[in-house]
Amino acid sequence: MGALTGVRVIDMSSVIAGPFAANLLADFGAEVIKVEMPGKGDAFRQMGPYSKDGKSIRWSSMSRNKKSITLDLHFEEGKKLFLELVAKSDVIIENFRTGTLDKWGLDMETLKAANPGIIVTRITGYGQTGPRKSLSGFGTPCTAFSGVTYCCGYPDRPPVSPSYSMADYNAGLFAVVGTMIALYNRDAKGGDGQEIDVSLYESLFRTQETLVADYFINGHVRERTPKMSGSASPSGTFRTKDGKWVVIVCSTDRTFSYIANAWGREDLKEKYAKTIDRLRDDNFIMQTTADWVAGLDYQELVEICTREGVPVDLIYSIEDIFEDEHYAAREDIVEVPDDTFGTMKMPAVHPVLSSTPGKIEWAGPKLGSYNDEIYRGLLGLDESAMGALKEKNII
Numbered sequence: 001m002g003a004l005t006g007v008r009v010i011d012m013s014s015v016i017a018g019p020f021a022a023n024l025l026a027d028f029g030a031e032v033i034k035v036e037m038p039g040k041g042d043a044f045r046q047m048g049p050y051s052k053d054g055k056s057i058r059w060s061s062m063s064r065n066k067k068s069i070t071l072d073l074h075f076e077e078g079k080k081l082f083l084e085l086v087a088k089s090d091v092i093i094e095n096f097r098t099g100t101l102d103k104w105g106l107d108m109e110t111l112k113a114a115n116p117g118i119i120v121t122r123i124t125g126y127g128q129t130g131p132r133k134s135l136s137g138f139g140t141p142c143t144a145f146s147g148v149t150y151c152c153g154y155p156d157r158p159p160v161s162p163s164y165s166m167a168d169y170n171a172g173l174f175a176v177v178g179t180m181i182a183l184y185n186r187d188a189k190g191g192d193g194q195e196i197d198v199s200l201y202e203s204l205f206r207t208q209e210t211l212v213a214d215y216f217i218n219g220h221v222r223e224r225t226p227k228m229s230g231s232a233s234p235s236g237t238f239r240t241k242d243g244k245w246v247v248i249v250c251s252t253d254r255t256f257s258y259i260a261n262a263w264g265r266e267d268l269k270e271k272y273a274k275t276i277d278r279l280r281d282d283n284f285i286m287q288t289t290a291d292w293v294a295g296l297d298y299q300e301l302v303e304i305c306t307r308e309g310v311p312v313d314l315i316y317s318i319e320d321i322f323e324d325e326h327y328a329a330r331e332d333i334v335e336v337p338d339d340t341f342g343t344m345k346m347p348a349v350h351p352v353l354s355s356t357p358g359k360i361e362w363a364g365p366k367l368g369s370y371n372d373e374i375y376r377g378l379l380g381l382d383e384s385a386m387g388a389l390k391e392k393n394i395i
Contacts, residue, residue: 002029003356007183008089010035011066014042016139016165017123017200018095019062020172021179025091026065027349027358033085033374034063034365038070038393041367051341060338061346063364069375070368070395073104078394082106083114084379091179095123098133108195118193119182121175127199137200139167146204147211153224160224170203227286233278234259234289237315244298245315248289248305250278255311262308263292338363371395 007030011022019034019042026032036042045059072078083106086092092111094101101107111118122128125137126145140161143149153160178196185191210231214220227236235249250256253273260269268288272278278285293301298314305312314320321327331348338344349358375381375395389395 001356002027002358003353004028004030007031007091009033009091009093010085010089011093013093013095013123015044015047015095016062016168017171017175017198018093018121019044020169021121021123021175022066022093023062023064024172024176025179027360028353028356029358030091032066033089033370034066034068035071035082036068036367038072038368038395041068041070045367055340057341057344060336060340060344060363064336064346065359065361066365067370067374068365068367069371072394073106075392075394077389077392079105081375081379081389081394083110085374086111086114086118088378089115089118090183091119091121093121093123093175093179095137097136098122098124098128112193116193117186119179119186119196120193121179121182121196121198123171123175123198123200125200127202128195128197139165139200142200143167143204146201147208148204151211151222151224154226155224157224167200167204170207171198171200174198174203174206231275233275233282233285236286236289238290238293240293240296240298240301242297246293246298246301246312247315248293248310248312250311255309258309259289262304262310263288334360336360336363339366368395 004025007025009022009025009030009032011019011032012035013019013022022032022034034042042059042063044056044062046056047058049057051057071081073082108120111120123137124133125142126132126135143161143166144159146167148166149159149161151159152162175196175198178198182191182194182196186193211222214222232249232251235251236247238246238248240246248259250259253275256272256275256278257269260266260272272281272285296304301312304310316324322333327333333345334348335343335345344363346360346363349360372386375386375389376383381389386395
């Protein structure tokens with residue numbers, strides 16, 4: 001029994017943010033019913049990267065533990081079926097453009113008439129309100145709008161967008177937090193169903209409190225830098241004598257005392273004991289760190305840093321991750337049976353719960369493979385009704 005066993009989620013979202021939120025809930029036992037268009041399915045089924053024979057490889061992990069059904073909401077019969085499903089569910093996760101469900105006749109009043117306790121988690125690029133509410137939401141533009149991209153890269157080069165869908169995955173996490181808060185409010189405190197408004201850009205902007213405070217108090221605009229600007233020194237990427245790239249960070253005064261010990265520089269320990277002093281002389285601190293790292297092979301550096309308590313780590317590639325003993329010991333990568341590839345490796349369930357851990361029951365399902373279970377088993381449709389729906393291409 002998973003921690004969320006008994007919670008039924010309708011995942012009518014597509015691509016990344018919404019499906020990832022539903023994915024996390026499914027990992028911990030929620031019954032997630034993935035609603036997809038007949039014959040097409042979620043666009044994520046066809047997104048790259050691809051295997052050598054041209055098959056998309058991302059679906060297996062993103063849609064694990066979900067039950068795929070097909071349903072076309074453009075038909076009145078489709079909307080009727082959907083509302084029957086809403087009546088038996090706890091949560092809807094959607095990421096259509098703001099107002100889309102309202103146009104389809106599935107506004108909040110209609111949904112709450114079907115189920116007063118329904119929780120509707122809406123994920124968009126820019127939120128349900130404001131002048132940008134109707135814009136399509138894609139992660140890269142929303143990351144730029146959040147202020148994150150402006151700070152990424154080197155000062156003498158163009159800003160650099162993150163190389164993966166950071167805004168989408170962050171928004172998925174915020175969607176889970178909001179959904180769980182709403183479930184707790186409803187089930188533990190006797191509250192009602194409600195809407196949750198998650199935007200891609202705000203999922204990143206919420207993490208920018210340092211920038212907000214620094215601009216408000218000091219009028220300072222943080223520019224591009226390949227390190228933790230304005231909050232830690234030393235902090236950044238350094239290269240060892242044998243050509244390994246590592247990261248060292250000194251976020252506290254205590255940590256700098258460890259670094260000074262590693263350097264054998266008692267004089268610097270006292271002179272730069274406070275963060276504010278190190279930041280005033282950041283170029284010197286960074287160059288001293290770079291020179292020290294450049295004089296050591298990686299293994300020598302690790303031994304010294306481990307002994308002295310200095311935070312350091314190799315910058316890992318995915319190949320490094322697959323070969324690492326810590327990842328293996330934590331069982332962070334698991335192999336799951338898969339209909340398309342035989343087996344698929346994917347990230348394990350996180351976070352790890354001691355009493356009610358999550359579990360991967362199956363990889364992403366084939367399109368509509370749970371139609372019979374949901375329509376006949378849950379909603380009680382007979383064979384004749386199912387046949388008529390299929391003939392009209394409603395399911």
